[in-house]
Amino acid sequence: MAYWLFKSEPSTWSWDDQVAKGDTGEEWDGVRNYQARNHMREMKTGDRGFFYHSQKDKQIVGVVEVIAEAHPDSTTDDARWECVDIKAVAPFPKPVSLADIKSDERLADMVLVNNTRLSVQAVRESEWKLICKLGGYRD
DNA sequence: GCCAACGTTGGC
DNA sequence: GCCAACGTTGGC
Numbered sequence: 001m002a003y004w005l006f007k008s009e010p011s012t013w014s015w016d017d018q019v020a021k022g023d024t025g026e027e028w029d030g031v032r033n034y035q036a037r038n039h040m041r042e043m044k045t046g047d048r049g050f051f052y053h054s055q056k057d058k059q060i061v062g063v064v065e066v067i068a069e070a071h072p073d074s075t076t077d078d079a080r081w082e083c084v085d086i087k088a089v090a091p092f093p094k095p096v097s098l099a100d101i102k103s104d105e106r107l108a109d110m111v112l113v114n115n116t117r118l119s120v121q122a123v124r125e126s127e128w129k130l131i132c133k134l135g136g137y138r139d
Numbered sequence: 140g141c142c143a144a145c146g147t148t149g150g151c
Numbered sequence: 152g153c154c155a156a157c158g159t160t161g162g163c
Contacts, residue, residue, distance in 0.1 A: 009161090033146075054161060098162080117145060117160050 003123040004039065004049035005112060006064060006086065015051050015061045018088045025067045025087030028120070029075045036120035040084045041070045048139075049086065050123065050131065052112070059097040060131060063089040092135035106130060 047066040068085035101107045111121040
C-alpha cells in the first residue's frame with residue numbers, strides 16, 4: 001500500500017466538502033501538473049492519503065482513501081489530464097500543522113517541505129506513521 | 140500584499 | 152533545443 005498527500009485550498013475544496021460526499025467520494029479533478037498527475041496514475045484502490053489545507057490553514061486535517069484509479073478528468077476535454085476518486089476516512093483528532101512538520105527533523109525530507117507547490121505528493125511509510133501519531137490518529 | 144519557487148509558453 | 156518572459160502557487 002502506498003501513501004499520498006492531497007493538497008487543497010480550503011476555500012476551493014475543503015475537508016468538510018470532502019466529508020459531505022461520504023462514501024461516494026469525489027474525483028480529485030483540476031490537476032494540471034504532470035508530476036501530480038503521474039502520482040495519481042500510480043495510485044491503487046485502497047491507498048491512503050493525507051488531506052492538507054494550504055493557504056490560511058496550512059495543516060493536515062484528515063485521512064482519505066483512493067476509491068477509483070486514474071480516469072479522465074471530467075472537467076476538461078484535454079486527454080492529458082486524469083484524476084482519481086477519493087473519499088474521506090476520518091479527521092485527525094489533532095491536525096498536524098506545517099510548522100509541526102518543519103520543526104521535526106524526521107520529516108525534513110518530506111515533499112511538503114521541499115516542494116511546497118506540488119499538489120499531489122508521495123508520502124513515505126515512515127512519514128505516514130509518524131504524522132498519524134502526531135495527529136492522534138490510529139490507522 | 141509581497142515575493143520566491145516553479146512550471147509553462149513561445150520566439151528564435 | 153534553449154532560454155526569457157510570464158503566470159500561478161503558497162508561505163510568510
